[in-house]
Amino acid sequence: MDVLRVTTSNTVSNRAAMGFEVAESTRLGFIGAGQMAEAIARGLVGKGVIPAQRITTSDVSPGRCKVFEGFGVSVKSSNADVAADSNILIIAVKPQYVRVVLDDARPKLTKNHLLVSIAAGIQLKDLEAWAGGDARVVRVMPNTPCLVGETAAALSAGSSATKEDVELVTGMFSTIGKIHVVNENLLNAVTGLSGSGPAYVYLAIEALADGGVRAGLPRDVALSLATQTVYGAAKMVNDTGKHPAQLKDEVTSPGGTTIAGVHELEKAGFRAALMNAVVAAARRSEEMSGQ
Numbered sequence: 001m002d003v004l005r006v007t008t009s010n011t012v013s014n015r016a017a018m019g020f021e022v023a024e025s026t027r028l029g030f031i032g033a034g035q036m037a038e039a040i041a042r043g044l045v046g047k048g049v050i051p052a053q054r055i056t057t058s059d060v061s062p063g064r065c066k067v068f069e070g071f072g073v074s075v076k077s078s079n080a081d082v083a084a085d086s087n088i089l090i091i092a093v094k095p096q097y098v099r100v101v102l103d104d105a106r107p108k109l110t111k112n113h114l115l116v117s118i119a120a121g122i123q124l125k126d127l128e129a130w131a132g133g134d135a136r137v138v139r140v141m142p143n144t145p146c147l148v149g150e151t152a153a154a155l156s157a158g159s160s161a162t163k164e165d166v167e168l169v170t171g172m173f174s175t176i177g178k179i180h181v182v183n184e185n186l187l188n189a190v191t192g193l194s195g196s197g198p199a200y201v202y203l204a205i206e207a208l209a210d211g212g213v214r215a216g217l218p219r220d221v222a223l224s225l226a227t228q229t230v231y232g233a234a235k236m237v238n239d240t241g242k243h244p245a246q247l248k249d250e251v252t253s254p255g256g257t258t259i260a261g262v263h264e265l266e267k268a269g270f271r272a273a274l275m276n277a278v279v280a281a282a283r284r285s286e287e288m289s290g291q
């Protein structure tokens, strides 16, 4: 089987409740202090996995450095300094800059480093080569809800990464959501579904709220109802374990309101549009990896 389900909702909450922490010797570095780095760093600090004082970062943007300083992370003046200061080094720049930042970091990389790349479409073999051959590398595809402890993520391990490395990264990300271990060839699909997926859902929430406004609701009430409806429906799928089709049927009275709405969605090709979005994003991830 390609996908190993590493965490369930129970084990996730158990880990969080048990207060999973990395070893005291762990120092976490982020090369790139952008949106995803912030979501991961704030998420991990918020869950008590590691204090901000043991995290460093570097970024070419002074504004982004200020944001990290604002929650207690120290900013280094170079990517090499972040590598020198950390033993888990998260590469969080846009994919086209990964090679250049690994060139910066390479002189400071040792056997003690675990490299974690979150860059879409950058393959393990390239990461390993750019980091110096026998580097321990794990690729993770998270999503922005790391920030609120609800990421949907997947990882693949490089050839020199150990079982302990995979357990460590799995443990860290389990505190801020759910993570699956997959074969690397599935990471493009993961990127298309959950990596990019929050954007599709934000569009849906915005559109549902617009529908509510069109039907006469005040904007704030419409946005609140739309948000809570998506949140509640996701929680129903997660917590009841029922198939979404069954849950849909339970909302849909014969000749009632819901089937009138569902009929419109089917006429507009709603399901096909979502499927096409995932496939298009997965293809784009594949193109970016040069596959």
Ligand SMILES: NC(=O)C1=CN([C@@H]2O[C@H](COP(=O)(O)OP(=O)(O)OC[C@H]3O[C@@H](n4cnc5c(N)ncnc54)[C@H](O)[C@@H]3O)[C@@H](O)[C@H]2O)C=CC1
Binding pocket: 031, 032, 033, 034, 035, 036, 037, 058, 059, 060, 061, 064, 079, 092, 093, 094, 095, 097, 100, 101, 118, 119, 120, 141, 142, 143, 144, 195, 196
């Ligand atoms: N935004 C998202 O939802 C997700 C993004 N990713 C991946 O995460 C990575 C980062 O994406 P975002 O956080 O969205 O981008 P971002 O643009 O917010 O952050 C990237 C940061 O890297 C900095 N940077 C650029 N060149 C640098 C250099 N030479 N040295 C140090 N810092 C440098 C930029 O100033 C920027 O602050 C990308 O590779 C992306 O594929 C993965 C999953 C989800």
Ligand SMILES: O=C(O)[C@@H]1CCC=N1
Binding pocket: 120, 191, 195, 196
């Ligand atoms: O849009 C992107 O390329 C990144 C990767 C997954 C989510 N955002």
